[in-house]
Structure formats: C-alpha cells, structure tokens
Amino acid sequence: MDIARTPSTPDGNPEMADAAHEIASPVEVRREDYRPFPWAVPQVALDFTLGLEETQVTARLDVRRNPAAEASPVLRLNGDGITPLWVKVDSAETTGWVMDGPDLLLTLPGEAHSVEVATAIAPAANTQLMGLYASNGMLCTQCEAEGFRRITFFPDRPDVLSTYTVRMSGDAGAFPVLLSNGNLVSSGKGEGGTHWAEWHDPWPKPSYLFALVAGDLEARRDTFTTCSGRKVELAIFVRRGTGDLERTGHAMESLIRAMKWDEEVFGREYDLDVFNIVAVSDFNMGAMENKGLNIFNTRYVLADPETATDGDYDAVEGVIAHEYFHNWSGNRVTCRDWFQLSLKEGFTVLRDQLFSADMGSEAVKRIEDVRVLRGVQFPEDSGPLAHPIRPDAYREISNFYTATVYNKGAEVIRMMRVLAGPERFRKGCDLYFARHDGEAATCEDFIRAMEEGAGLDLTQFRLWYSQAGTPRVTIRMAHDGDKVALHLSQNVPATPGQPDKQPMPIPLKVALFDPQTGAHRGEQLLVLDKAEDSFIYQGYASRPVLSVNRGFTAPVAIAQDVPTSDLVFLAAHDDDPFARYEAMQELVVTHLKEAVSGSLSDEQRDEGRAAIAGALRAVLADERLDDLMRGELLILPSHAYLSEQMLVADPGAIHGERQALRADLARALEGEFVALHERASAVPYSLSPQARGARKVKTQALIYLAEGNPALAEKMAAAQYRAADNMTDRQGALMVLAGLQGPERTHALIDFYNRYRGNALVVDKWFSLQAGSLHPQVLDHVKALAEHPDFTLTNPNRVRALYMAMAVNPAAFHDASGEGYRMVADLILQLDPLNPQTAARFVAPLGRWRRIEPQRANLMRAALERIAAAPSLSRDTHEQVIRSLG
Ligand code: ARG
Ligand code: ZN
Numbered sequence: 001m002d003i004a005r006t007p008s009t010p011d012g013n014p015e016m017a018d019a020a021h022e023i024a025s026p027v028e029v030r031r032e033d034y035r036p037f038p039w040a041v042p043q044v045a046l047d048f049t050l051g052l053e054e055t056q057v058t059a060r061l062d063v064r065r066n067p068a069a070e071a072s073p074v075l076r077l078n079g080d081g082i083t084p085l086w087v088k089v090d091s092a093e094t095t096g097w098v099m100d101g102p103d104l105l106l107t108l109p110g111e112a113h114s115v116e117v118a119t120a121i122a123p124a125a126n127t128q129l130m131g132l133y134a135s136n137g138m139l140c141t142q143c144e145a146e147g148f149r150r151i152t153f154f155p156d157r158p159d160v161l162s163t164y165t166v167r168m169s170g171d172a173g174a175f176p177v178l179l180s181n182g183n184l185v186s187s188g189k190g191e192g193g194t195h196w197a198e199w200h201d202p203w204p205k206p207s208y209l210f211a212l213v214a215g216d217l218e219a220r221r222d223t224f225t226t227c228s229g230r231k232v233e234l235a236i237f238v239r240r241g242t243g244d245l246e247r248t249g250h251a252m253e254s255l256i257r258a259m260k261w262d263e264e265v266f267g268r269e270y271d272l273d274v275f276n277i278v279a280v281s282d283f284n285m286g287a288m289e290n291k292g293l294n295i296f297n298t299r300y301v302l303a304d305p306e307t308a309t310d311g312d313y314d315a316v317e318g319v320i321a322h323e324y325f326h327n328w329s330g331n332r333v334t335c336r337d338w339f340q341l342s343l344k345e346g347f348t349v350l351r352d353q354l355f356s357a358d359m360g361s362e363a364v365k366r367i368e369d370v371r372v373l374r375g376v377q378f379p380e381d382s383g384p385l386a387h388p389i390r391p392d393a394y395r396e397i398s399n400f401y402t403a404t405v406y407n408k409g410a411e412v413i414r415m416m417r418v419l420a421g422p423e424r425f426r427k428g429c430d431l432y433f434a435r436h437d438g439e440a441a442t443c444e445d446f447i448r449a450m451e452e453g454a455g456l457d458l459t460q461f462r463l464w465y466s467q468a469g470t471p472r473v474t475i476r477m478a479h480d481g482d483k484v485a486l487h488l489s490q491n492v493p494a495t496p497g498q499p500d501k502q503p504m505p506i507p508l509k510v511a512l513f514d515p516q517t518g519a520h521r522g523e524q525l526l527v528l529d530k531a532e533d534s535f536i537y538q539g540y541a542s543r544p545v546l547s548v549n550r551g552f553t554a555p556v557a558i559a560q561d562v563p564t565s566d567l568v569f570l571a572a573h574d575d576d577p578f579a580r581y582e583a584m585q586e587l588v589v590t591h592l593k594e595a596v597s598g599s600l601s602d603e604q605r606d607e608g609r610a611a612i613a614g615a616l617r618a619v620l621a622d623e624r625l626d627d628l629m630r631g632e633l634l635i636l637p638s639h640a641y642l643s644e645q646m647l648v649a650d651p652g653a654i655h656g657e658r659q660a661l662r663a664d665l666a667r668a669l670e671g672e673f674v675a676l677h678e679r680a681s682a683v684p685y686s687l688s689p690q691a692r693g694a695r696k697v698k699t700q701a702l703i704y705l706a707e708g709n710p711a712l713a714e715k716m717a718a719a720q721y722r723a724a725d726n727m728t729d730r731q732g733a734l735m736v737l738a739g740l741q742g743p744e745r746t747h748a749l750i751d752f753y754n755r756y757r758g759n760a761l762v763v764d765k766w767f768s769l770q771a772g773s774l775h776p777q778v779l780d781h782v783k784a785l786a787e788h789p790d791f792t793l794t795n796p797n798r799v800r801a802l803y804m805a806m807a808v809n810p811a812a813f814h815d816a817s818g819e820g821y822r823m824v825a826d827l828i829l830q831l832d833p834l835n836p837q838t839a840a841r842f843v844a845p846l847g848r849w850r851r852i853e854p855q856r857a858n859l860m861r862a863a864l865e866r867i868a869a870a871p872s873l874s875r876d877t878h879e880q881v882i883r884s885l886g
Pocket of ligand 2: 344345
C-alpha cells in the first residue's frame with residue numbers, strides 16, 4: 001500500500017522507494033540514516049475543489065535548495081496511492097517527471113523554482129482514515145504521521161517547514177463550514193451554489209500539522225484573553241442537529257483551563273487569533289494537534305452527566321489539554337524525524353499529567369497514570385514489540401505511537417524533573433523552547449537544553465532514550481546495631497536487538513519509618529547509577545520499615561523480600577499516598593503470585609487472604625481517606641500487571657485466583673461493602689470530588705459483592721441502575737450486571753440500548769460492557785454482537801468497543817479453547833484491507849505468547865502464523881506480526 005525504503009537514494013534521502021519489495025518485505029527506515037532534505041519549501045499554496053466522492057487538489061510549492069543539506073537536483077515528492085494529473089515547473093506544464101514507486105521525482109536545474117502538481121482524491125472511499133476522508137457527510141483530514149502524501153505530492157517529513165495558504169471551494173449546502181489552519185483571510189460565494197474560503201497560517205509547519213475540515217457544523221464559541229492581552233476566538237465544532245453541541249461545555253472549560261495553566265506553569269502563550277476544535281466520529285486515534293485546528297475523536301470532546309462517566313470527563317479534560325499543549329511542545333518546536341516522536345509526545349504527556357494533577361487530586365492522578373504504565377507499557381517493554389522511547393528503526397511509523405513512546409517517554413522526562421526539582425526543570429524547558437522555537441528538533445536537543453538550563457549532567461541518563469526494557473531493582477535491607485544498609489542492584493533485561501544493557505541512573509525517593517511511632521525522618525532521593533550500590537543510614541535502634549520509589553519517581557519494577565507486616569504497616573500509615581497504594585498492591589501481588597504458583601498450603605492461603613482483608617477493612621474504615629483515594633486502594637492489581645510478575649503466566653490460574661480472592665474478601669467484608677454502597681448512594685450527583693469519590697466506591701463495592709454474593713449484588717446493581725441519574729452509576733451497575741447471569745442482566749442491557757440507541761459513544765459502551773464482561777458466555781456474546789446492525793468495521797471506535805474490550809478481557813481472550821485468539825486473528829484479517837492502522841493494533845495481545853503457558857502459547861502463535869500467511873498484508877500489520885513471531 002505504501003513505500004519501501006533504502007538509504008541509497010540519488011538525493012541522499014533515506015526515503016527511497018523500491019516497489020518490488022513493497023509487500024514482501026517493507027524496508028526498514030533507520031534513525032542513523034537521517035539526512036537533511038536537499039530542498040526547502042518555504043511556501044505552500046493549496047487549492048481544494050471539495051467533493052465527497054472526488055476532491056481535486058492543486059498544490060503550488062515554492063522550493064529552493066537547502067544550503068544545510070548535500071546538494072541534489074532531484075526533488076522527491078512523497079505520494080501514497082495518488083497520481084499526478086499534471087505537473088508544472090515555473091508555471092509551464094512539464095512531462096519531465098518520473099514516478100518512483102509511489103513518489104514523484106523531478107529534476108530541477110536552478111536554485112529556486114515553483115512546482116505545481118494537481119491530483120484528484122476520493123475521500124468517501126478512504127477507509128484508512130489517513131489523508132482526506134469523509135465522516136458522516138463531513139470532510140476532514142488526519143495527516144500525522146504520513147497522511148499528507150495521500151492528499152498531494154510533498155516532502156512529507158517533519159523537518160520540512162512551510163507557510164501554508166489554503167483555498168477551498170465546495171457546495172454551500174453540503175459544506176457550509178470551511179476550516180483550515182491559522183486565520184480566515186477571506187471568503188465568498190461562487191457559482192452554482194458553491195462558496196469558498198481562504199485560510200492562512202503564519203507559522204511555518206511540517207505537513208503533518210496541516211488540516212482541513214468542511215461540513216455542516218455548529219459551534220460552541222468562547223474567548224480567551226492571553227497573558228499579554230490578546231483575545232483569542234475559541235470554537236468547538238460538532239455536526240449540526242445531532243444534539244452534540246450541548247455536550248461540548250466541559251471540553252470548552254477544559255480548553256480555557258489548559259490555556260491559562262500553560263501560561264502560568266510553563267510560561268507558554270497561545271499565538272494565533274483563533275483556536276478551533278472539530279469533533280469527528282470516525283478517527284483512528286484520540287485526537288490531533290493540527291496548528292490552530294485540532295481534530296478530535298468525538299469521545300474526547302463530548303460529555304454530559306447523562307452520557308459520560310466521571311472517567312470520560314477526565315479523559316476529555318486530559319486530551320483537550322494534551323492537544324492544546326502540543327502548540328508549543330510539538331508545533332512551535334517540532335520533530336526532526338519520526339524517531340524523535342517522544343520529544344513531543346513524552347513531553348506533552350508529562351505536561352498533560354501535571355495539568356490534570358493540578359486540576360484534581362495529584363495522588364489519584366499519579367496512581368491512575370502508573371496503572372496505565374504498568375498495565376500497558378510494562379508488558380510492551382517485556383514483549384516482542386519492546387523498543388526504546390527513541391526507536392532506532394521502523395517499517396511503519398504508525399506502529400510506534402505506543403505506550404512506550406508516550407507514557408514511558410513522559411516518565412523519563414518526569415525523572416529529569418525529579419532530579420532537577422520543578423524550578424530548575426522549568427528553566428530547562430524555557431531554554432529548550434527559546435533555543436528551538438521554529439525548528440525541527442531532536443531528543444538530544446531537549447536533553448542538552450535540560451543540562452544547561454536545569455544544571456544537570458545527563459550523560460549517563462541518555463541511556464533511558466536508547467535502552468528498552470523495564471529496569472528491575474532488587475533491594476535488600478540490613479539492620480545491624482543502629483545502622484541500616486540498603487543494598488540495591490539493577491538489571492535492565494534483554495530486549496529484541498538489545499541483548500546487553502548498561503546500568504542506568506534510577507532516582508528513587510525513599511523514607512525509613514519507625515513502626516512504633518509511625519513517623520519517618522524525612523524523604524531522601526537516592527540515585528542508583530551502578531549495577532550495585534549500598535546506602536547507609538545511622539541512628540536506627542530498631543529495624544525501620546522501608547518505603548521506596550515513593551511517588552513512583554522511577555519507571556522500574558522493584559523486587560524486595562518484605563515481611564507482610566511491613567506492607568500492612570505501609571498500607572495503613574505511609575504518608576505518601578502513592579506509597580500507601582503501592583503497599584496495598586504489593587500485598588495482593590505477593591499473595592497471588594504465591595497462590596498461583598501453588599506453593600501455598602490451604603492454611604497459608606487463608607492467612608494471606610486474612611491479611612489482605614484486614615488491610616482492606618482498615619481502608620474502608622479510615623476516616624482520613626477521601627473516597628477517590630479509597631476507591632484506588634480498593635482496586636485489585638490487574639490481570640495484566642500480575643502476569644507481568646511471572647516469567648510464564650497461566651491466565652486461567654491467575655484469573656481464577658484473583659476472582660477467588662475477591663470473593664473471599666467480599667464475604668469477609670460483606671457488611672462493610674453494603675454499608676459503603678448505602679452511604680455513597682445517598683450522595684447527590686455533582687462533579688465535586690466528594691460526589692465523584694462516592695460514585696467510585698459505590699461501583700467498587702458492587703464489583704466485590706458480585707463475586708462474594710451474586711444474588712445480593714444483582715439486586716443492588718439493578719437498583720443502582722434504575723435509580724441512576726448519571727452515566728457513572730448507570731454504567732457501573734450495568735458492568736456488574738453484564739457479568740452476572742440473572743434476569744436483571746437482560747433487562748438492563750435492553751433498557752440501556754433502547755435508551756441510548758442513536759448515540760454512538762454510548763452504544764460503544766454497550767458493546768464494550770458485554771465484550772469486557774465476566775460472563776461465562778462472553779465469546780458467544782461477542783460473536784452475536786459482531787452481527788448486530790450497529791456493528792461496523794468502518795468505525796474504529798465501534799471496532800475497539802467490541803474487539804479491544806474482548807482482547808483485554810483475560811477470561812475471554814485467553815479462553816482455553818483458543819477461540820478468543822482465533823476471533824482476534826479473524827478480525828485483523830478482515831480489517832487490514834480497510835484500516836491497516838487500526839488492524840495492526842490488535843496484534844500486540846497475540847504477541848504475548850512467549851510469556852504464556854505452552855498450550856495457549858501454541859494457539860496464539862498459530863493465530864499469528866495464520867495472519868502472516870495471508871496473501872497480502874499492510875505494512876502496518878506485517879511489521880507487527882513479523883516482530884511478534886520474531
Ligand atoms: N499527535 C497525536 C497525539 O498524540 C497522535 C496522532 C497519531 N496519529 C496517527 N495516525 N498515528 O495527540
Ligand atoms: Zn500527542
């Protein structure tokens with residue numbers, strides 16, 4: 001479908017096409033092959049004649065030789081599935097061009113030329129949702145990473161920065177709203193019911209930040225006055241007449257808070273007169289930071305109490321902020337090449353995490369972020385798709401928009417902040433922005449700015465950018481006389497292509513508690529930068545309790561032989577809320593690991609469960625805890641995180657033990673859970689932390705009771721469902737009912753569907769709850785839902801709602817029959833020709849086979865081999881399958 005690449009091109013650019021290799025083995029692009037592009041393109045003028053079936057595009061590029069690059073007369077313009085209708089050089093039509101695979105090559109004699117190319121594209125037939133495509137009668141674009149080349153021929157790489165002028169014309173009835181980047185320059189009526197608009201973006205940008213939207217849209221409008229007093233017109237566009245406009249208030253408030261926060265915390269001011277957001281139902285990812293015209297998946301824009309959960313509200317706030325923050329970390333300073341993706345993504349994720357922490361509870365936000373890291377990124381880092389946050393090679397860049405680049409990338413920058421402290425970190429950021437404004441920069445540029453601005457020596461720290469794998473830190477505490485010694489060692493595991501690793505600097509916040517007084521003498525920051533090191537503390541007459549990696553200062557796994565009593569102590573007394581949560585998790589993880597391995601006698605198992613029940617009872621009774629935090633402490637470690645702790649996991653055994661523990665805890669604490677549910681149910685709906693906390697613990701209580709006393713849980717969940725005046729309560733109750741087998745399940749599922757049919761985002765929830773349920777027939781339900789009239793392979797949200805929910809549901813996906821694996825493989829094969837980017841995302845769950853017990857591992861590998869044997873695969877899926885079979 002696309003290009004293949006070798007480093008030896010006439011223009012010294014690694015992006016050489018070689019059509020012969022296209023399908024069989026797409027060529028690797030390597031970071032070390034980077035060469036500057038021989039041509040600069042200071043100005044671009046685009047002209048669109050819009051139509052859903054056909055859109056005509058003319059592009060005029062002012063090109064001149066790039067003095068900073070090796071000279072070449074050849075201008076390579078990337079294309080993907082497009083053909084030139086005509087080509088002009090310096091206003092004269094020419095036939096002096098050739099196609100090289102999907103790319104167009106021109107040989108230009110002089111220093112500077114104007115190049116014009118006309119193309120015609122078919123938005124309605126664009127099921128990949130990259131480039132210009134149609135969604136519910138609207139036209140919109142997604143260009144990152146390499147979608148612009150599906151619109152017109154262009155040096156589609158992030159280090160070619162241009163000033164864009166965009167003119168578009170189209171039917172005034174079908175497309176009353178015409179948007180692009182920057183400011184509206186002029187608009188008017190054309191012939192035959194058409195109209196046109198011209199937009200100009202004064203800020204030079206790479207092609208991946210180009211955007212265009214045309215459709216019948218309505219907008220919520222507001223304004224923001226920047227710190228220097230400039231007034232910015234804000235608008236959030238949705239499809240007209242859908243009722244969605246009423247659901248954009250939270251997104252608008254979030255945007256305004258984000259703009260203010262970035263001024264106050266990072267000193268970053270917005271730089272255009274308008275900031276537009278458009279919500280689109282068909283979208284591969286979450287959202288896109290196109291300059292002045294962010295395009296969003298509807299699920300990260302729309303929220304009201306009736307249709308969005310508290311979690312949805314947080315996700316909207318976080319993604320709105322994330323895309324807005326890209327205006328500086330991504331747009332004003334962009335990436336030199338796609339290997340530097342974490343430069344903008346890791347940094348921007350950290351910025352959105354800090355923002356959300358400031359908007360709500362810092363502790364709860366940290367716990368949520370670490371849960372994602374451990375549940376998604378740690379498994380990635382220990383599997384066949386492991387890669388450093390700055391990868392060295394790729395075949396399809398879309399496959400590298402990963403939890404590693406995003407979330408571990410954020411953790412790496414967070415460590416710099418821990419090492420420097422917030423003030424010096426800010427100085428490093430200021431220097432980075434000042435030094436590289438208007439440039440396409442590298443991770444190395446960021447590190448250097450941080451070294452100089454924050455006053456850090458990051459020589460060894462750079463290993464965090466180049467080495468993949470989650471470091472494992474082993475800790476042993478020795479107490480002798482009044483001396484405490486912490487013996488630490490680290491091991492960075494081998495990952496594909498990286499057999500040997502060097503020790504990395506690992507910043508760990510620690511505290512030593514006196515178990516008698518419950519106090520410690522202040523937090524210390526240790527930096528473990530050798531394979532092994534010891535840290536000595538004097539003046540401890542009795543053995544202290546160690547609290548380590550407080551606040552999760554380093555993205556590492558800690559191995560430690562700790563007595564259960566220490567964990568129980570920390571779970572009840574640690575003054576760092578993250579460490580308290582961590583102790584609770586560790587208590588459960590340690591127990592379940594032993595239980596799953598079969599090394600516990602019945603008596604020992606009962607003892608373990610009793611210790612956990614005691615700790616949970618303390619959490620339920622602790623009046624100093626707010627419910628948001630209590631809710632976190634009630635959440636059992638995920639199946640994915642537990643599997644991660646075992647070299648080879650037996651998903652059936654893990655699931656069984658985890659559920660049995662939950663049932664046991666629920667029986668031991670039934671009265672407490674019922675009382676908690678009752679107390680929380682009395683709190684009226686609002687978005688206050690108290691009310692949100694109440695909703696969180698309410699559903700947590702039901703989740704426990706469903707295991708311990710299903711009949712009671714069914715009654716309570718059905719009552720919660722009926723009484724619900726908000727989606728959090730309704731979805732929580734339905735989730736619990738979906739896993740039970742009584743009559744209330746069916747009633748509630750039918751009611752929910754009838755109530756919300758026609759609201760795509762809520763119907764997505766309906767699919768997800770069933771595919772993610774604990775019901776024993778879940779795979780049959782998924783098969784039936786795939787035949788439901790509302791199911792379609794052309795909408796990524798719907799596909800994920802059904803199949804990703806199943807693929808991350810351990811009891812379903814790992815069904816011993818292998819049926820879950822077969823269903824995911826079937827989906828990949830069906831979806832790949834339509835939407836390779838989304839299809840390729842489903843490969844990773846199958847790729848875990850090496851870490852799964854042999855019977856299931858064979859079935860998983862067989863599913864992968866069946867995909868690999870398909871006659872034609874996209875570059876996206878091909879790369880993931882080959883790596884997974886590795
Ligand atoms: N830059 C976007 C974000 O992080 C993600 C876009 C990725 N799109 C893609 N098709 N790979 O907000
Ligand atoms: Zn981003």
